[in-house]
Amino acid sequence: MTAASSEAVAGAVSPLGRAGRGPHFRRREKAWGYAFVAPALLLFAVMGVYTIAYGFTLSFARWNGFSPRWIWVGLENYIDLLGGSPVYGPPVRAAALNTLWVMIAVPLLTVAVSFPLAVILNSVTRLRTVLRSVYFIPYVTNGIAIYFAWQYIYEPNGAINGVLGALGLGSLQQPQGFLGNPATALPALIVVMVWTAVPVAMLLYLAGLQAIDPALLEAAKIDGAGWWRTNRSVVWPLLTGTTAIVVLLNLRDALQGFQVFLIATNGGPGDATNVLGLETYRLAFLSELAPTLGLASALGWMLFLVALVIALVNQRMLRRLR
Template structure:
C-alpha cells in the first residue's frame, strides 16, 4: 500500500494533458493548441507589419527623394559658388558663410540690416499675437451658442488665400485707402499718412508687424480656446468661492494653466517671423529703402535677383544660418516648456 501510494504522485507528475498528446500518447510537437494559436498570432502580426510597410513605403521613398536629397543638396550648395546656370560648381568651403556674416561689403551690411528688422518682427509679432489671441479666446469661450459662428469668422483670415489677403491689405494701407479715410472720419486726420502706411519709412515695419500678427491670431486663438475648454471647472469654482472675481480668476488660474500653449504660440510665431518672407515680398518687397527687408526676403534676393549678382551658394548659406537659429529657438522653447510643466 505504501508503495502504491508513493507511486501515485510520480505517475500524476508524468502525465501529459490529453489536449497536448499525440496519437500514441506522446506529447504533441509544438505544445498543442496554445502554441498553434501563438504561432498564428505572430504570423498575423507579421502580415500586419508588412502591410503597413507596403503602404508607407511610397511616402518614405518620396520623402527620401524630395526631402533628404533636397536638404543634402542645399547643404552642399552652401559650401560652393554657383549661379544656377554653369554646369560646374566652384568649391569655396566656409567663404559663403563668412561673406554673408561679415566679410563681403556687398552682402554683409544688407544681411545685418535685415537681421535687425527680423529681430523687431520676432519681438513684435509674438507679443501682439498673444495679446490679441488670448482675450479673444476667453471671450469666445463664454460666447455660448454663437461660439461656432464666431470661431468661423475669426478663423476666416487664415483659410483665405494669403496673396489675396496681402493685396487687400496693400490697398487698405495706401494713401487713399480705408485706414486714412477712417482716421479722417474720426477726426484723427493728423495721424493720416500721405505716403501711405507702407510708403513711410517710419511706419512701414510696424505696419508689417501688425499685419503679420493679424494673420497669426486665428491659429493662436483656436489653440487657446482648446486649452480653455480643457480646464477643470472645479478650479474656477474654487477660486470664485475664495472671493476671486472674473479678472482675478483669469489672471491667477486660467493664464498659468495655458502657459504651455503660450510657449507653443510664441515658438510658432518666432519660427514664422525668422524664416517667413511671403508677406513682405508681396506687400513691400523690402521697401521703402530696405526698411522692411527681412532675412528670409534677403535669402530670396540673393538667390534670384540679378541686381545682387545672384549666387545660390550665398542664399543657401543664409538659409542654413536661419535653420540653425530656428533650431536653437526650438530647443530653448522646449526647455522652457518642460520647466513650466
C-alpha cells in the same frame, strides 16, 4: 479523430497552415511590405534627403544656377553674410534687425490679442460656434488675397487714411501710404502678421480654457477673486504651456516667413521691410550680383540653425513647466 490529428489535417490542407507560415512565407510577406512602402521612401529620399544634402553642400560653393561646375569657397559664404563682405553684409544686418523686431512684436501682440479674445469667447453662451468661425476666417483665407486687401487698406487713398480724415485726425494720415513710409511700413506689416496669427492662437487658448477644471474657478470666486483676478492669477498660469506653443509658432513664422513682405512691399521702401527670409529669396533669384545661390543656401541654413535653437529652448522650457 483527436484534436492533434485535426490540427495536422487543417495545417496540411490550408495554404496558411504551419507549413505556409514558415520562413519562406515570412520573407515573401516582408518583400511585399517593402514593395508597398518603396515608392514613399524613394520620394522622400529624392525630395527630402537629397535636396537637404544638396542645399547644404551648395552653401560652401558659388554657383549661378547654369554653369556646369561649382566654385568651392568653403566657409567664405558664411563669413560674407556675417559681415565679411561690404556688399552682402550690410543688407543682411539690416534684414536681421527687422527680423528681430518682427520676432519680438508678432508673438507678444498675438498673445496680447488672442488670450483676452479666447476668454471672452469662452464666456459667450450664444453664437459661440458662429463667432469662432468668423474669427477663424483670416487663417483659412488665401494669404495672397489677404496681403493685397491690406495693401489697399494702407494705400494713400485707402481705408485707414479715409477713417482718420473722417475723424478729424488728418495729422496722422500718411500721404504716401502706410507702406510707403519707412517709419510705418514695418509696423503695418507686423499688424497683418498678427491679424493672420490670432485665429490659431485663439483656438489653442480656447481649447486650454475648456480643459480647466471648473472647480478651480469656483474656488477662486468663493475666495472673492473677481473676473480680472481670476484670469490673471488662476487661468493665465494654467495656460503657460499653451502660451509657449503660441510663442514658438509665431517665432517660427516671424523668422522664416517672407510672403507678406514680398507681396506687399518687396522689402521696401528701401530696405525698411526687408527680412532674412526675403533676403534669402533675393539672393537666390533676384540678385544682380551672380552667382549668389551659394550665399542664399548659406543664409537659409543659418536661419534653420536659429530656428532649431529656438525649438530646443522652447522644448526645455516646456519640460520645466511640466
